[in-house]
Amino acid sequence: MDHPLRAWRDTLEELGVMGLVREPLPPSPAPEPRLEPARPAAPPRPVAPSRPVAPAPRSAAAYVPPSDPVGCPPPDVVAGAASLGELEQAIRGCLACPLGPCRIKFVFGEGDPGARLMFVGEGPGRDEDLQGRPFVGRAGELLDKMIGAIGLKRTEVYIGNVVKCRPPDNRTPTPDEARACLGYLRRQIELIQPAVIVTLGATPLRELVGVTEGITRVRGQWKRVVVGGREIPVMPTFHPAYVLRQYTQDVRRAVWADLKAAKEWVDKAAGA
Ligand code: SF4
Structure with missing residues (x-):
């Protein structure tokens, strides 16, 4: 038996009324984009100078x-x-x-080749890598002030680093990297023959002097290093980058005391 609705539908179709036959629904309109308050345009990012393309080693072992x-x-x-x-x-x-x-520029070191006071840091950072000079960024500005505070100019001391090329992302050089480069620093020290070396931070103290204790514990305590048969007094102090991060009166006082002691030793050695 025919369904009664079918006859009704056929009648409607004959009349050209198709409302009973469900048409597929049109796709729903895309949701209106939500209006967010306009953000100020971000300033254009500085374009980093292009680095020489060099194959990056996958790991130190490779x-x-x-x-x-x-x-x-x-x-x-x-x-x-x-x-x-x-x-x-x-x-x-x-x-x-x-x-x-990976380096842009080799950072040999700079200063007076006959300096009585030598500073040794860890390695070049971004600014140093760009300019090929040690301690030229914010930490360098502070180091200049520290040197000025003991009555010297940057040109009257010598400034070098454990490694001459920038570690990626300013990480600490690995012991292998430091060892590969250390002979260069030691030859620099032999040629300069400083009366006193000030190590900046834990890395030069560990790699050059062999002291592995934390810098907070040993800063301000005289150490010694033998280079080219000569024993040189070493004053460990904080790295200027650390001083910038921990800009407290205690840290500044500690660095001031360390540098004052180093300068007194230099003066004493000059008078001897
Ligand atoms: S040994 Fe020193 S100078 Fe040579 S590539 Fe390594 S960091 Fe650079």
């Missing part, structure tokens, strides 16, 4: 240094450098550790 004398300066060439200029010439193409291929 890095194979070159064997040529430019990429890996032989120890006898380093030891035979008779001046800081000669040493820099010999090592500025160095790729002996994984930091080399």
Whole structure:
């Protein structure tokens, strides 16, 4: 038996009225975008200078240094450098550790080649990598002030680092990287023959002097390092970047006391 509705539907169809046949629903309109209050346009980001494209080593273990004398300066060439200029010439193409291929500029160090006071930091940061000079960013400005506070100018001291190439993201150099570079720093010290070395932060104290205790514990306590058969007094103090982060009166007083002690020793050595 026919369903009564079917007959009714057929009648409507004949009349051209199709309302009983459900048409597919039109797609629902897209939701109106929510109006957010207009944000101020972000200032354009500074464009970083392009780095030389160099294959980044995947890990320190995977890095194979070159064997040529430019990429890996032989120890006898380093030891035979008779001046800081000669040493820099010999090592500025160095790729002996994984930091080399990532650098923009090699940061040898700078200052008075006959300085009585030498500062040793950890390694170049972003500003130093861009300029090829040690301690030129905010930490460098503070170091300049620290040097000025003891009555000296930056040009009257020597400033160097444990590693000459910037560690990525300013991380601490690995022990292998520090070891690969340390011979260069030691030759610098032999050539400069400072009366006193001030180490800035834990890394130079650990890598150059072999002291592994925390810097907070040992800062202000005299240590010694033997370089080229000469024993040199070492005054450990905080890195200027740490002082900027912990800009308290206690930290500033501590650094001031350390630098004052170093300067007194320099003056005493000069008078002896
Ligand atoms: S950090 Fe030192 S050892 Fe490593 S590539 Fe640079 S100069 Fe050479």
